[in-house]
Amino acid sequence: MLKIVIASDHGGLKLKSSVITHLKSEGIDVIDLGTDTPNFSVDYPDYAAKLANAMKQPDTKGILVCGSGIGMSIAINRYEWIRGALVCNETSTRLSREHNNANVIIFGERLIGELTALSCVNVFLKTPFLEGRHLKRVEKLSMPKNLLKPQEK
Numbered sequence: 001m002l003k004i005v006i007a008s009d010h011g012g013l014k015l016k017s018s019v020i021t022h023l024k025s026e027g028i029d030v031i032d033l034g035t036d037t038p039n040f041s042v043d044y045p046d047y048a049a050k051l052a053n054a055m056k057q058p059d060t061k062g063i064l065v066c067g068s069g070i071g072m073s074i075a076i077n078r079y080e081w082i083r084g085a086l087v088c089n090e091t092s093t094r095l096s097r098e099h100n101n102a103n104v105i106i107f108g109e110r111l112i113g114e115l116t117a118l119s120c121v122n123v124f125l126k127t128p129f130l131e132g133r134h135l136k137r138v139e140k141l142s143m144p145k146n147l148l149k150p151q152e153k
Helices: 010-025 044-054 070-076 090-098 114-126 132-141
Strands: 003-008 029-032 060-066 084-086 104-108
Touching: 003 010, 003 044, 010 029, 010 060, 010 104, 010 114, 044 060, 044 070, 060 070, 060 114, 070 084, 070 104, 084 090, 090 114, 104 114
Parallel strands: 003 029, 003 060, 060 104, 084 104
Antiparallel strands: none
């Protein structure tokens, strides 16, 4: 059964709450990794790390939210088992799944509307990875950096 893990810093708390409500209304199991309070500033790399560690479980996808989405994107993609995509609309979300097999989507609360974000969540959960010509590229994303060699033309 698919599990969704979700986390945010203080800048993404409102949108994270909306996404959780939406997912639960769809009967989806959601694990909220925090933060839980808007009253003080927290460090987004800490919440990205929590999510990355939770993503080691099978059949798990993740959602991260911060103010712009940029910090969370940088932080989460440090982990070799993560393919995180900062998305802004249904098209970017669909392509992140079809072409990149993204297992985490990231939102910037200050940059995306709630309804658009919820539509993106739906697309993220329903869109399969197309594999085919994309598979070898995605496999390279999980290779140790010292083994990656640029493809010659």
